[in-house]
Amino acid sequence: MADGASDTETAILDAALAEVLAHGIRRTTASDIARRCGIARQTLYRYWPDAQAVFAALITRELLAALPVDDGESADLGGLVEVLVETADRVRRLALVDRLRDTDPELFARYILSRLGTSQRAIHAETARRLSAAQRRGLVRAGDPAQQAAMVLLITQSAVQSAPLVAEWLPAEAWRAELAHALRGYLGPGGEVSR
Secondary structure: OOOOOOHHHHHHHHHHHHHHHHHOOOOOOHHHHHHHHOOOHHHHHHHOOOHHHHHHHHHHHHHHOOOOOOOOOOOOHHHHHHHHHHHHHHHHOOHHHHHHHHHOHHHHHHHHHOOOOHHHHHHHHHHHHHHHHHHHOOOOOOOOHHHHHHHHHHHHHHHHHHHHHHOOOOOHHHHHHHHHHHHHHHHOHHHOOOO
16 A cells, blocks of 8 residues: 555554544544454454554544645745645544544644644644745745744644634635735745844
């Protein structure tokens, strides 16, 4: 398989996704996942030590699937911002994100307030790579691309997590447009800050 996962791992994660969408994380057990997948629970344990590890792998898989697949060479700042906004919007629209927001808000709080996950680290690294390439072409203001990527992660993560809260003021298209304005203003070459 292209992502390195075996057919069994993929089937287990697909079954976990179906269970979480149906019942939420707290109400899904390793037995539920194995039953939906049509395997013995012991088979699941050959790949992950427990249900929590399956959930972590599932969330990572789903979030990383939202990352763009192109090489990261945007023609202009608008193209770079569009990639960032499109990625954030794909995450915002993930059924898994909606379900976890509804059934397991403490999981969101953990990843927003106290812990960086594998997917956040991968998204940060990809964003830093794209920003560095854009800086070399003069599309993004000077600065440490890793620090800029961290702020982009904070801005987009907040926008994704809180989107339902402000939906009456920012329906989907307005949400995308305002996020694009925020990122363009932050990253644009004219946004230099004197120290």
